[in-house]
Amino acid sequence: MQVPYNYLPFQFANPKPFLEDWKRLISSSEFTLGPFVEAFEQKFAAFVGARYCISTNTGTDALILALKAAGVRPGDEVITVCNTFYATVGAISAVGAKPVFVDCDDRYQIDVRQIPGAITSKTRAILPVHWGGCLPDIERVAEIANAAGIPIVEDACPATGASVNGRHAGSFGAVGAFSMHPLKPLNVMGDGGMVVTDDFSLAEWMRKYRNHGMVDRDHIDFWGVNMRLQPFQALVASRVLDTVNDLVRIRNRNARQLDAAFEQLADFVQVPKRPAGHVETYQLYMARFVRRDELLRFLIDRGIEAKVHYPLPLHLQKAAASLGHERGDFPESEKQADELVTIPAHQYVTPEQIDYVIRTVRAFYNC
Amino acid sequence: MSTFRVPYTGFALKNAAIKQELMQAFEAVLDSGRYILGSEVKAFESEFAEYCQAKFAIGVANGTCALHLVLRELGISAGDEVITVPNSFIATAASVALIGARPVLVDVGEDLNMAAGSIDAAITPRTRAIIPVHLTGRPARMDEIMAVARQNNLLVIEDAAQAVGAELHGKRVGAWADAACFSLHPLKNLHAFGDGGMVTTNNSDIAAKTAKLRNHGLVNREQCDSWGFNCRLDEVQAALLRVQLRQLDGWTKERRRLAFRYNELLKPYVQVPEEQPGEFCVYQTYVIQAERRDELRSYLVQHGVEALVHYPVPIHLQPAAKELGYTAKDFPITIKACSRILSLPLYPGLTESQQDEVVNWIAKFYQGN
Numbered sequence: 051m052q053v054p055y056n057y058l059p060f061q062f063a064n065p066k067p068f069l070e071d072w073k074r075l076i077s078s079s080e081f082t083l084g085p086f087v088e089a090f091e092q093k094f095a096a097f098v099g100a101r102y103c104i105s106t107n108t109g110t111d112a113l114i115l116a117l118k119a120a121g122v123r124p125g126d127e128v129i130t131v132c133n134t135f136y137a138t139v140g141a142i143s144a145v146g147a148k149p150v151f152v153d154c155d156d157r158y159q160i161d162v163r164q165i166p167g168a169i170t171s172k173t174r175a176i177l178p179v180h181w182g183g184c185l186p187d188i189e190r191v192a193e194i195a196n197a198a199g200i201p202i203v204e205d206a207c208p209a210t211g212a213s214v215n216g217r218h219a220g221s222f223g224a225v226g227a228f229s230m231h232p233l234k235p236l237n238v239m240g241d242g243g244m245v246v247t248d249d250f251s252l253a254e255w256m257r258k259y260r261n262h263g264m265v266d267r268d269h270i271d272f273w274g275v276n277m278r279l280q281p282f283q284a285l286v287a288s289r290v291l292d293t294v295n296d297l298v299r300i301r302n303r304n305a306r307q308l309d310a311a312f313e314q315l316a317d318f319v320q321v322p323k324r325p326a327g328h329v330e331t332y333q334l335y336m337a338r339f340v341r342r343d344e345l346l347r348f349l350i351d352r353g354i355e356a357k358v359h360y361p362l363p364l365h366l367q368k369a370a371a372s373l374g375h376e377r378g379d380f381p382e383s384e385k386q387a388d389e390l391v392t393i394p395a396h397q398y399v400t401p402e403q404i405d406y407v408i409r410t411v412r413a414f415y416n417c
Numbered sequence: 418m419s420t421f422r423v424p425y426t427g428f429a430l431k432n433a434a435i436k437q438e439l440m441q442a443f444e445a446v447l448d449s450g451r452y453i454l455g456s457e458v459k460a461f462e463s464e465f466a467e468y469c470q471a472k473f474a475i476g477v478a479n480g481t482c483a484l485h486l487v488l489r490e491l492g493i494s495a496g497d498e499v500i501t502v503p504n505s506f507i508a509t510a511a512s513v514a515l516i517g518a519r520p521v522l523v524d525v526g527e528d529l530n531m532a533a534g535s536i537d538a539a540i541t542p543r544t545r546a547i548i549p550v551h552l553t554g555r556p557a558r559m560d561e562i563m564a565v566a567r568q569n570n571l572l573v574i575e576d577a578a579q580a581v582g583a584e585l586h587g588k589r590v591g592a593w594a595d596a597a598c599f600s601l602h603p604l605k606n607l608h609a610f611g612d613g614g615m616v617t618t619n620n621s622d623i624a625a626k627t628a629k630l631r632n633h634g635l636v637n638r639e640q641c642d643s644w645g646f647n648c649r650l651d652e653v654q655a656a657l658l659r660v661q662l663r664q665l666d667g668w669t670k671e672r673r674r675l676a677f678r679y680n681e682l683l684k685p686y687v688q689v690p691e692e693q694p695g696e697f698c699v700y701q702t703y704v705i706q707a708e709r710r711d712e713l714r715s716y717l718v719q720h721g722v723e724a725l726v727h728y729p730v731p732i733h734l735q736p737a738a739k740e741l742g743y744t745a746k747d748f749p750i751t752i753k754a755c756s757r758i759l760s761l762p763l764y765p766g767l768t769e770s771q772q773d774e775v776v777n778w779i780a781k782f783y784q785g786n
Contacts, residue, residue: 136641139644272737
């Protein structure tokens with residue numbers, strides 16, 4: 051049996067609606083922002099429960115835009131985690147700020163207890179990452195941030211569809227940033243991203259900055275860039291958004307099945323806690339395994355396309371050399387980098403395939 | 418749908434002829450399930466490099482990204498100065514300002530491109546690079562600009578956003594300088610159906626750095642050498658661009674034929690953009706210089722001819738440029754041109770009778786008034 055990681059060939063198996071969208075776009079000649087992009091922005095804002103959504107070319111652009119809007123300037127510090135995708139820190143670096151890492155907890159999310167100790171007079175933003183499509187204890191993060199008077203910028207890139215106590219990811223901070231990379235729960239056929247906020251003036255600034263600082267075609271208020279979402283991708287995103295709640299439901303079904311089985315293998319597998327009130331998207335279904343590298347090979351050899359996100363935490367990457375960290379600085383992240391496996395549990399994985407994964411893991415541990 | 422008898426742009430017309438091929442290319446990418454930096458981007462990069470007579474080409478998200486990435490890679494940063502022109506699209510100067518460097522503007526010549534003779538006076542100990550712009554598809558005087566740059570040990574970045582295929586002395590834009598930046602915006606001669614951009618260079622180091630920087634600084638999925646950005650050219654746009662690149666020479670030929678025809682017919686009334694010795698212009702925009710421009714423009718619009726101004730407010734007079742401290746007394750050639758330039762409809766698919774209509778209204782305007 052094969053359990054593929056990449057679901058795109060299944061998701062876009064029927065090209066018809068997208069070909070229709072494509073024709074609609076071509077005949078409209080609306081290739082730069084325009085009505086399709088605006089319609090998607092409104093739809094997404096409503097989905098998240100935010101007042102404003104400004105779409106961008108990528109999730110990385112969304113993070114850069116959000117950090118700038120939150121007032122992060124060269125020399126400032128931004129608190130974030132070291133178990134994230136490169137773009138989180140790439141974005142901090144792009145605005146000239148310094149990433150200040152804290153470790154993660156046993157849910158692979160920012161360890162909230164460590165945030166207060168990382169705050170200095172230079173801290174300009176706290177950037178929690180909803181790693182794998184799961185929120186940290188965001189309400190506690192918000193309390194700490196509010197008490198310190200520091201804005202939260204949420205890296206909600208993998209978290210469309212995730213929520214805590216009914217409140218959607220991205221709506222807790224001053225600005226929330228999302229990605230629509232093909233392997234995100236809300237995805238497009240290429241790159242795409244967006245930010246959400248309730249703040250009108252931040253929204254207006256971000257809208258202008260992402261399109262050259264333009265007030266209109268002939269006048270610009272300030273230097274800006276081009277971070278525009280492709281109109282075709284807006285059409286794709288708009289369609290996929292209608293399916294997000296369903297696909298999150300199926301992923302949760304798969305996750306429950308895996309969780310239940312792995313909990314019986316407690317000597318070998320450690321499943322993260324799933325606090326009440328949290329809806330996860332399982333952009334990555336992750337758990338910690340004994341003899342990880344051997345297991346990974348065992349699964350792959352048997353057609354299960356398992357992966358590791360990621361084997362080397364950010365503070366140990368060459369790009370972070372100037373920060374002066376070394377192994378041992380963030381023990382939880384380092385341990386997880388050695389133990390985590392991502393199991394395919396997306397919406398096209400069937401209960402039978404999940405069974406096969408469980409049997410294979412059991413076979414590996416001889417139990 | 419445009420309400421103009423002679424609209425400024427002509428997408429639909431142009432695309433009808435190759436629509437089938439575009440649809441097939443689109444569907445192939447869709448079916449592949451590979452939407453990020455796949456074989457189409459790779460193939461387009463090598464075809465585009467060859468087209469530009471450059472060794473390397475790297476696909477990026479848009480023309481502004483191209484400028485931004487190249488400036489970063491060349492190590493230009495806070496406190497540096499970069500010489501460019503005031504009569505470009507805003508992104509040229511904005512890219513310089515946004516990395517913390519200072520855009521130092523110099524006036525253009527009668528060809529409305531950077532005047533090589535005005536560079537010397539703008540050079541200071543902080544000057545690091547020069548960005549000439551091949552405005553409207555006319556090549557800047559790269560031979561002269563490169564000579565000044567080399568003499569002063571300065572880097573040169575071509576802003577070739579409007580000029581794919583343009584040549585000076587038989588050498589294409591994109592092959593002259595340390596690096597060149599192209600836009601594939603929908604209004605460009607070669608365009609994405611959305612945004613897209615390219616960087617070309619003959620320097621393997623710059624090429625490798627650009628490829629890394631546009632994709633998070635990644636060497637591979639698990640190793641990050643330097644913090645980067647996500648400025649990738651879409652796979653689906655690359656597939657469509659490949660189809661169009663095969664048509665580009667034909668389209669350029671048609672643009673030039675129409676431009677020369679305009680030149681002949683309009684010469685009695687306005688200053689026309691004639692090709693100068695050594696130049697091969699691709700006429701991304703066809704820009705005349707006219708007396709009583711605003712009146713003429715209203716007159717044309719009123720009679721169904723969509724004419725635009727690129728750009729009515731020069732960069733140095735934009736609110737964003739206030740910090741640079743320039744005034745309306747600076748750059749007299751640019752200022753004078755701003756009140757005289759007018760972009761007329763010109764694209765493959767524009768008919769001679771539409772062209773005649775434009776010419777007739779212009780003739781009537783000057784004869785009757």
